[in-house]
Amino acid sequence: MPTVAxxxxxxxxxxxxxxxxxxxxxxxxxxxxxxxxEGNYNVFSAPVYIRGFVRxxxxxxxxxxxxxxxxxxxxxxxxxxANKVFKGDTLDGLAxxxxxxxxxxxxxxxxxxxxxxxGYDGLFAKDRVYLDPIRKAPFYAVRLALAAFMTNGGIRIxxxxxxxxxDRTVIPGLYAxxxxxxxxxxxxxxxxxxxxxxxxxxxxxxxxxxSVLHYLGK
Numbered sequence: 256m257p258t259v260a261x262x263x264x265x266x267x268x269x270x271x272x273x274x275x276x277x278x279x280x281x282x283x284x285x286x287x288x289x290x291x292x293e294g295n296y297n298v299f300s301a302p303v304y305i306r307g308f309v310r311x312x313x314x315x316x317x318x319x320x321x322x323x324x325x326x327x328x329x330x331x332x333x334x335x336x337a338n339k340v341f342k343g344d345t346l347d348g349l350a351x352x353x354x355x356x357x358x359x360x361x362x363x364x365x366x367x368x369x370x371x372x373x374g375y376d377g378l379f380a381k382d383r384v385y386l387d388p389i390r391k392a393p394f395y396a397v398r399l400a401l402a403a404f405m406t407n408g409g410i411r412i413x414x415x416x417x418x419x420x421x422d423r424t425v426i427p428g429l430y431a432x433x434x435x436x437x438x439x440x441x442x443x444x445x446x447x448x449x450x451x452x453x454x455x456x457x458x459x460x461x462x463x464x465x466s467v468l469h470y471l472g473k
Contacts, residue, residue, distance in 0.1 A: 260292050260293055263313065305327070306324070331395070349394045
């Protein structure tokens with residue numbers, strides 16, 4: 256039986272669809288689509304997202320959703336055997352497995368569910384498309400490891416790498432480059448590949464240098 260990743264990737268290619276077309280239709284981020292097609296579930300913070308994304312993706316591709324989900328359950332079960340995925344019939348039981356306070360876990364889940372009920376994540380501003388309630392057992396937890404090697408964005412710039420205010424007007428003499436500047440990394444530029452921001456850093460650094468010289472009249 257092909258893996259979930261193989262089924263999704265094969266079906267997409269058979270329909271001559273690009274990752275970007277899938278992202279546009281499903282609102283799943285491109286790096287998450289690639290992770291699903293690679294079977295790399297470690298990038299997802301919880302199995303509820305894996306299951307939701309796989310169900311949406313399989314449905315779009317006209318696959319047998321029930322069969323795909325059954326295969327996914329088998330793959331997650333193997334993760335549990337390797338102590339990478341944990342499953343509990345209650346939140347208290349899950350908390351015991353992963354070694355955290357049951358009161359703290361329940362409070363976190365209640366806080367998250369309140370964001371779902373409000374239709375807005377006031378904590379992290381997560382896109383409401385990705386807000387799903389965590390109320391129905393079984394409950395899952397995934398063991399994650401630090402994978403980020405940089406942070407991206409925060410400062411909006413223009414084509415000259417000049418820093419912009421909230422109203423998008425220029426702050427004279429202030430420039431930003433590389434990973435301090437936002438606007439390219441995310442849905443349209445791969446962020447999960449090591450070195451993915453190097454070209455952007457090199458070129459914005461060069462552009463900032465040229466802009467500084469022009470600003471100084473040199």
